[in-house]
Amino acid sequence: MDGILLSIRDLRTYFYTEDGIVKAVDGVSFDLRRGETLGIVGESGSGKSVANLSIMRLIPEPPGRIVSGEIIFDGEDLLALTPREMRRIRGKRISMVFQDPMTSLNPFMRISRQLMELTQLHLGHTKRQAYAHAIEMLERVGIPDARMRVDSYPHAFSGGMRQRVMIAMALACEPELLIADEPTTALDVTIQAQILELIKRLKRETGMSVILITHDLGVVAGMADRIIVMYAGKIFEIAPTAKLFATPANPYTKGLLRSVPDPARDAGRELYQIPGLPPDVARLPPGCPFAPRCALAQERCRREFPPFVQIAPDHHSLCHFATEVYAESVREKEAKGASDLNPL
Known part of the structure; x- marks a missing residue:
């Protein structure tokens, strides 16, 4: 681990509702080193996911808004970028695995097309290159018979296999930062272990940094180098x-x-x-x-x-x-x- 890849300073993300201002993230600051795995834990509603959606600039406006702060990624403030500039980073240099792959994958598109769109957009692949890369990524994340299954629809895969597809999509452009938001939710214990081991292996192979969001202390115990504990939109503790x-x-x-x-x-x-x-x-x-x-x-x-x-x-x-x-x-x-x- 060498140098700071991501630096969050006094981040505040609020939601303006009929019941008042919900301070989902309120004055959060932390650094992420290159090659580091940072775990973020806390009960539901503590602000874990909102903090990382803020990094991705995916907060729905309205009702949400990033009120203040800095998100410095590799020396560049993401909050100062235009939406078009942010799209060039999102999916290529920073990727996110969401907790429910069934709502993240398009049920009407073949897996091959969903993977191909990423590399055609960010890497300039031709259709042939993108298709070959899609098969390679499915093989890399352990999808059996990837060449035969690449043209399947999401419903043809089990929950664990869909999550592997999501990880394949997130890593297709070899990002510098992977944000994994509850990547093992609703998976049985055996599949959970496989998914976590897959993320660890791919991190070793690529050298990427990882932010792992979870409410499960057992997950971060064997995955994270450091842990942030969040409560009520604030960091309550941070330590190795x-x-x-x-x-x-x-x-x-x-x-x-x-x-x-x-x-x-x-x-x-x-x-x-x-x-x-x-x-x-x-x-x-x-x-x-x-x-x-x-x-x-x-x-x-x-x-x-x-x-x-x-x-x-x-x-x-x-x-x-x-x-x-x-x-x-x-x-x-x-x-x-x-x-x-x-x-x-």
């Missing part, structure tokens, strides 16, 4: 994967980790769940948005928005008591022993 699992510095992160089933820890007990529900981001409280659900919350938390505290050069947490939570995690790690740091 091993550090985040071993010594979380935010009560919300600790709650997410406790929610992962552990047979040794949870035998004979009810599975843990974070109390309460995520907040309505159109009506956030004045202090910490997690305070109503947090066992550590004090009056200060309900009144004042928390600072983004630096625990280490590569570890930050949005919490009034981040250093105390971190110290408690260190003590728990030491008591548990170095042999079993990862609850997953």
Whole structure:
């Protein structure tokens, strides 16, 4: 990993609705290094997908709008580009795999045509070159009998195979950045593992950077170099994967980790769940948005928005008591022993 490929600074994406302004992404900043896999986790509605749709400039206007911020990709601010300039980058240098391949693939077009359109547009392929490349990409992502199946329609493929087709489309132009939005949702466990291993293998082969969006901590545990934890449109914690699992510095992160089933820890007990529900981001409280659900919350938390505290050069947490939570995690790690740091 060498150098910064993507730099997000104070990104704010709001949706203007009849119920008020929904601050789906509110002041998000992070960097993505070349060749890095960055995991973004959080409950539904935390802002994970909206942040990455903002990178792709795919926010529907109206009701949504990128209000402010910078999205610097390889030295160029994507928010300053015209729609035509952005189309030259989208699909070629930055690609996205969406969570539902059936709604992302055109059901009325053969798979070959959907793949060919990409390379004819971005790589200048002739029809013959594009068709050969389509077969090559299907073979690369493990579609059996690719030469025979390239002219099939999406409905002829299983859910796992459709997701492989989506990955083939995303990688057809060898992008520098792949954004995978819940790429294993609704797939059975065996197929999930195959899809994740496929993304890891293709990343090794191409050297691309990956942003992996998920609510599943088990997925990012074996995939990501660093993890961002989002809540209510904000980054609550960011750290290298091993550090985040071993010594979380935010009560919300600790709650997410406790929610992962552990047979040794949870035998004979009810599975843990974070109390309460995520907040309505159109009506956030004045202090910490997690305070109503947090066992550590004090009056200060309900009144004042928390600072983004630096625990280490590569570890930050949005919490009034981040250093105390971190110290408690260190003590728990030491008591548990170095042999079993990862609850997953």
